[in-house]
Amino acid sequence: MAESAEVSRRDFVTVVVGAVGAVIGLCVGIPAVAYLVSPALKVQKGEDWVSCGPLENYPIGVPTLFTFTRTQVNGWERTTISYGVYILRGEGEQILALNNMCTHLSCRVSWKEDAQDYVCPCHDGHFSIDGKVVSGPPPRPLDPYQTKVENGELFIFLQEG
Amino acid sequence: MTSKFVTWLDERLGLQGIYDTVFDRKVPKVNWWFTLGSASLFLFVMQVVTGIFLSVYYVPSPDHAYDSIQYIMNGVTFGWLIRGIHHWGATLMVIFVFIHMLRTFYYAAYKFPRELTWVTGVVLLLATLGMGFTGYLLPWNQKAYWATTVGTEIPGTIPVIGPFITSILRGGSELSAVTLARFYSVHIWFLPLVILLVIGIHMYLIIRLGISNIPGKDD
Numbered sequence: 041m042a043e044s045a046e047v048s049r050r051d052f053v054t055v056v057v058g059a060v061g062a063v064i065g066l067c068v069g070i071p072a073v074a075y076l077v078s079p080a081l082k083v084q085k086g087e088d089w090v091s092c093g094p095l096e097n098y099p100i101g102v103p104t105l106f107t108f109t110r111t112q113v114n115g116w117e118r119t120t121i122s123y124g125v126y127i128l129r130g131e132g133e134q135i136l137a138l139n140n141m142c143t144h145l146s147c148r149v150s151w152k153e154d155a156q157d158y159v160c161p162c163h164d165g166h167f168s169i170d171g172k173v174v175s176g177p178p179p180r181p182l183d184p185y186q187t188k189v190e191n192g193e194l195f196i197f198l199q200e201g
Numbered sequence: 202m203t204s205k206f207v208t209w210l211d212e213r214l215g216l217q218g219i220y221d222t223v224f225d226r227k228v229p230k231v232n233w234w235f236t237l238g239s240a241s242l243f244l245f246v247m248q249v250v251t252g253i254f255l256s257v258y259y260v261p262s263p264d265h266a267y268d269s270i271q272y273i274m275n276g277v278t279f280g281w282l283i284r285g286i287h288h289w290g291a292t293l294m295v296i297f298v299f300i301h302m303l304r305t306f307y308y309a310a311y312k313f314p315r316e317l318t319w320v321t322g323v324v325l326l327l328a329t330l331g332m333g334f335t336g337y338l339l340p341w342n343q344k345a346y347w348a349t350t351v352g353t354e355i356p357g358t359i360p361v362i363g364p365f366i367t368s369i370l371r372g373g374s375e376l377s378a379v380t381l382a383r384f385y386s387v388h389i390w391f392l393p394l395v396i397l398l399v400i401g402i403h404m405y406l407i408i409r410l411g412i413s414n415i416p417g418k419d420d
Contacts, residue, residue: 071279075254078278115276116260116268 089195103128103151137185144178229414237301244294251287261385266341310413318406335388
């Protein structure tokens with residue numbers, strides 16, 4: 041066949057097949073990649089103000105335990121996580137909310153009235169009433185929560201994940 | 202540059218020879234009914250690819266099977282598309298394989314020297330139906346559960362050994378977690394490997410023997 045300036049049938053078919061193939065490739069490829077990476081793009085961190093009930097429920101000067109649960113959904117699985125917070129009310133609006141999870145290996149500490157400190161049952165870690173380490177293996181003080189009081193109701197700020 | 206590289210590869214791999222044998226082989230003048238084999242093969246590849254993608258999120262356990270599919274449908278981007286293709290591809294594949302068999306039968310293409318192509322084709326048809334049967338249980342919803350209860354009950358009517366076959370299929374006397382796990386295993390390993398192997402033999406025979414002509418009035 042003689043060379044001509046016009047596009048040959050063979051070149052035309054090659055270009056069209058290539059273009060259609062590329063479009064189909066994108067139509068298949070984009071959903072495939074999106075399908076695989078989508079769980080990674082979901083924001084799983086939850087932040088929330090959690091109500092701890094009326095402030096007057098908490099006696100002044102005595103750490104009082106408040107417990108609640110939060111449910112986390114990961115794909116097809118639901119995990120319920122329990123939280124424990126020791127709330128210590130001082131004079132006026134002064135409030136200290138401490139996570140009852142030991143900073144050593146995450147056992148739950150409890151307030152001992154007679155010893156006047158928090159004791160961890162696992163490795164005998166002791167914390168003072170304001171959460172500082174007194175003795176034992178814990179590497180840092182008990183973790184405090186941010187608090188606020190609205191209309192006499194106490195809230196703590198919970199960060200999940 | 203490109204052609205030089207292709208030539209270099211071809212000298213070592215003989216790709217041109219494979220291409221000529223597989224794609225440039227001589228075929229008689231045939232009609233659209235002769236595309237159903239290729240269509241079935243294409244659908245099989247689609248089912249393999251979408252099936253592999255589904256296995257990323259699906260969990261074959263009574264606790265999570267249903268929820269993991271809900272997650273695929275509502276939680277995963279384009280999950281509905283992947284599952285939709287797998288779902289409808291399965292139905293289409295059964296239809297295509299079956300019509301492919303009818304065409305072979307009505308055009309008498311199973312006769313000498315193509316008997317083995319027919320026999321391997323029967324194996325492929327049965328394996329395809331097996332894929333449909335085992336895949337049907339995996340969503341673990343009411344329809345899946347009762348369809349499999351009935352389906353595994355059927356071989357139970359065989360005299361003497363029937364009940365034993367039913368309990369082999371179920372992995373016990375009742376439909377349970379064991380049933381789900383073994384159906385899953387058969388669905389993603391046993392049957393696909395059988396199909397892959399037999400497709401290989403089927404295709405080898407087609408390429409070796411060529412496809413048959415449409416029979417004329419004198420045949």
